[in-house]
Amino acid sequence: MNNIVSCEDLVITYQSSNGPVRALDGVDLTIAEGETLAIVGESGSGKSTLGMAMGRLLPSEAGREAGRLEVDGMPVFDMARDDLRRLRRDTLGFVFQNPMVALDPTMRIGRQMQRAMGRRARAEDIHALLERGELDDPERVANSFPHQLSGGMAQRVVVAMAIARSPRLLIADEPTASLDASIQDKVIGTLCRLRKESGASLVILSHDVHMIARHADRVAVMYGGRIVEQGTTARVLGAPVHPYTRALLKAAAGHEKPGEWLTPIPGTPPLLTGRCAACSFEPRCSVSRDICRSSRPKPRTVEEREVLCLLAGSEAERKEVAQ
Numbered sequence: 553m554n555n556i557v558s559c560e561d562l563v564i565t566y567q568s569s570n571g572p573v574r575a576l577d578g579v580d581l582t583i584a585e586g587e588t589l590a591i592v593g594e595s596g597s598g599k600s601t602l603g604m605a606m607g608r609l610l611p612s613e614a615g616r617e618a619g620r621l622e623v624d625g626m627p628v629f630d631m632a633r634d635d636l637r638r639l640r641r642d643t644l645g646f647v648f649q650n651p652m653v654a655l656d657p658t659m660r661i662g663r664q665m666q667r668a669m670g671r672r673a674r675a676e677d678i679h680a681l682l683e684r685g686e687l688d689d690p691e692r693v694a695n696s697f698p699h700q701l702s703g704g705m706a707q708r709v710v711v712a713m714a715i716a717r718s719p720r721l722l723i724a725d726e727p728t729a730s731l732d733a734s735i736q737d738k739v740i741g742t743l744c745r746l747r748k749e750s751g752a753s754l755v756i757l758s759h760d761v762h763m764i765a766r767h768a769d770r771v772a773v774m775y776g777g778r779i780v781e782q783g784t785t786a787r788v789l790g791a792p793v794h795p796y797t798r799a800l801l802k803a804a805a806g807h808e809k810p811g812e813w814l815t816p817i818p819g820t821p822p823l824l825t826g827r828c829a830a831c832s833f834e835p836r837c838s839v840s841r842d843i844c845r846s847s848r849p850k851p852r853t854v855e856e857r858e859v860l861c862l863l864a865g866s867e868a869e870r871k872e873v874a875q
């Protein structure tokens with residue numbers, strides 16, 4: 553299978569008044585054509601930066617310091633403006649967290665859909681696309697302004713717009729975080745159905761591990777600007793080997809049994825001021841050893857997934873899992 557995304561040792565830094573923030577500290581990742589990959593991690597781990605980098609949609613204060621990122625075989629950070637515009641228009645589709653920010657409040661939905669689909673789109677094409685997004689009464693929706701729609705309907709419009717030009721890669725950044733819990737699963741279900749119909753790849757960026765467990769083929773767990781564990785969803789979430797993945801699952805609300813307490817992850821995420829010379833999770837890790845404070849972990853394969861942990865698969869790690 554070919555890769556739609558291929559990323560090697562990618563480093564992205566923001567220049568801020570408090571000094572540089574190394575949001576991506578050497579990311580290695582591939583996304584296969586047609587697969588759904590979820591990137592999961594705490595706030596500030598670098599998920600959005602990685603998602604935005606795929607369309608070179610980062611703000612001007614962000615820069616690629618090192619590494620390589622290719623989308624559909626094109627070097628995203630080394631391509632001419634026109635090629636980049638074509639890549640964004642023909643290959644990528646974005647769904648952001650808040651549909652009310654994504655949509656233009658001053659323009660009727662039909663007009664915005666037409667812009668996304670191309671000038672030749674007729675009313676019936678627009679209505680058909682809205683129907684594919686599971687919007688009832690597409691004529692009324694097309695005639696509405698965004699504020700006249702519920703949050704769920706507005707996000708379905710955004711999803712329909714994202715697939716308007718049959719993209720090869722859909723990037724959804726916390727696509728249901730702003731929605732009522734009762735409709736979150738339905739909207740993500742629509743997104744996944746449309747992805748399947750079109751054969752596109754989908755990247756879901758989320759902190760909701762249980763939601764992604766239901767929808768993703770593969771999971772990449774981010775911490776401190778690096779992907780610390782990646783593999784099939786069943787392996788990574790079913791039997792995690794990185795201590796951070798285990799801690800994230802224990803801290804995630806949703807599947808706890810009656811009377812069971814969640815376990816917050818102790819400490820705070822790292823300050824991303826520069827290249828981390830050691831394991832960035834070490835200060836919060838319950839199984840760390842001296843070596844974790846002095847060596848930067850490299851990706852290695854443990855139990856059929858890639859992991860950035862010097863101790864994964866060791867006796868110390870096995871003891872912790874057994875507890």
Ligand SMILES: Nc1ncnc2c1ncn2[C@@H]1O[C@H](COP(=O)(O)OP(=O)(O)OP(=O)(O)O)[C@@H](O)[C@H]1O
Nearest residue numbers: 566568573575594595596597598599600601611824
């Ligand atoms: N425009 C910016 N200027 C300076 N630092 C930034 C900027 N945008 C993001 N950062 C920093 O980069 C790091 C990664 O942020 P990013 O938004 O990619 O993480 P995230 O995992 O998507 O978090 P969230 O879920 O809160 O969006 C954080 O430390 C964040 O504070």
